[in-house]
Amino acid sequence: MIKAQPLQLATSFRAQLEQRWQRGNFVCVGLDPEYERLPVSVKEGRTPEEALYFFAREIIDATHDLACAYKPNSAFYEALGVAGMRALERIVAYCKEHYPEIPVILDAKRADIGNTNHGYITAAFDLMHVDAITVHPYLGKEALTPFLNRKDKGVIVLAKTSNPGSGELQNLLVGEAQEPLYLLVARNVAQHWNEHGNCALVVGATYPEELRRVREVVGDVPLLIPGIGAQGGDVAATVQAGKDSRGWGMIINSSRGIIYASSGADFAQAARKATEALHLEINSHRA
Ligand SMILES: O=c1ccn([C@@H]2O[C@H](COP(=O)(O)O)[C@@H](O)[C@H]2O)c(=O)[nH]1
Numbered sequence: 001m002i003k004a005q006p007l008q009l010a011t012s013f014r015a016q017l018e019q020r021w022q023r024g025n026f027v028c029v030g031l032d033p034e035y036e037r038l039p040v041s042v043k044e045g046r047t048p049e050e051a052l053y054f055f056a057r058e059i060i061d062a063t064h065d066l067a068c069a070y071k072p073n074s075a076f077y078e079a080l081g082v083a084g085m086r087a088l089e090r091i092v093a094y095c096k097e098h099y100p101e102i103p104v105i106l107d108a109k110r111a112d113i114g115n116t117n118h119g120y121i122t123a124a125f126d127l128m129h130v131d132a133i134t135v136h137p138y139l140g141k142e143a144l145t146p147f148l149n150r151k152d153k154g155v156i157v158l159a160k161t162s163n164p165g166s167g168e169l170q171n172l173l174v175g176e177a178q179e180p181l182y183l184l185v186a187r188n189v190a191q192h193w194n195e196h197g198n199c200a201l202v203v204g205a206t207y208p209e210e211l212r213r214v215r216e217v218v219g220d221v222p223l224l225i226p227g228i229g230a231q232g233g234d235v236a237a238t239v240q241a242g243k244d245s246r247g248w249g250m251i252i253n254s255s256r257g258i259i260y261a262s263s264g265a266d267f268a269q270a271a272r273k274a275t276e277a278l279h280l281e282i283n284s285h286r287a
Pocket residue numbers: 030032073107160161162163202203204226227228229230231253254255256257
């Protein structure tokens with residue numbers, strides 16, 4: 001009889017993603033809790049720190065077999081001050097302890113000059129132990145080198161963001177080729193910044209044509225794709241435009257569409273249902 005082999009724990013963000021994609025998991029569950037919107041049953045008898053922690057933990061337990069990644073956005077935790085940051089640290093620690101195979105992406109959109117970046121890196125990678133972080137490209141590769149040199153960690157660079165006004169700067173035609181800035185960013189990341197194979201790019205699901213153009217120039221570089229669910233991005237168009245040469249390569253985020261699927265005590269079951277529906281829809285368009 002062949003014995004099932006225990007899953008070997010991946011040692012880098014990219015390897016973690018590959019294992020999740022191999023299972024057919026492409027949904028990134030966005031852990032973006034607004035305290036005011038938490039179900040009454042979650043807030044009752046709990047401090048704000050405990051409420052945030054409990055809410056996220058229940059959602060993680062309910063979705064872990066379907067999730068490609070978890071993505072807490074730092075803003076929602078910072079908004080509660082020290083209590084929020086403590087909750088964030090505990091949520092990441094919970095994921096790492098119980099589901100170490102699932103990558104945790106800290107959406108904090110960092111990047112500054114050299115020594116400031118060291119502070120961001122220590123906080124995210126060495127204290128919080130997240131597997132990847134989002135950064136903006138504005139300061140260029142030189143400034144981002146301390147992030148890029150963390151070979152085992154993912155560095156996810158904003159290219160074309162999902163917001164309605166993202167074209168103001170990102171669509172400006174630049175360089176010799178007079179191509180949109182977002183495409184130049186994507187090209188530079190894929191060709192010059194990704195020396196350790198640890199880069200990914202953010203492209204909003206609200207811009208499927210731009211997503212297609214990015215995929216065309218970056219090959220199989222992973223894409224973090226927010227904008228599904230509350231922002232109205234189309235799943236079929238996203239998958240058609242965003243999949244890589246293997247039909248993989250996508251980390252498709254939904255936050256509010258999953259975590260607020262129910263405002264009642266059944267929020268975790270509802271989050272699972274919403275995750276499963278998105279998981280099935282993504283996979284139905286991958287072939
Ligand atoms: O271009 C971007 C970059 C990041 N985000 C973040 O993703 C989630 C989206 O949340 P939803 O509730 O699913 O709309 C949130 O953390 C954003 O800050 C993005 O939306 N677009």
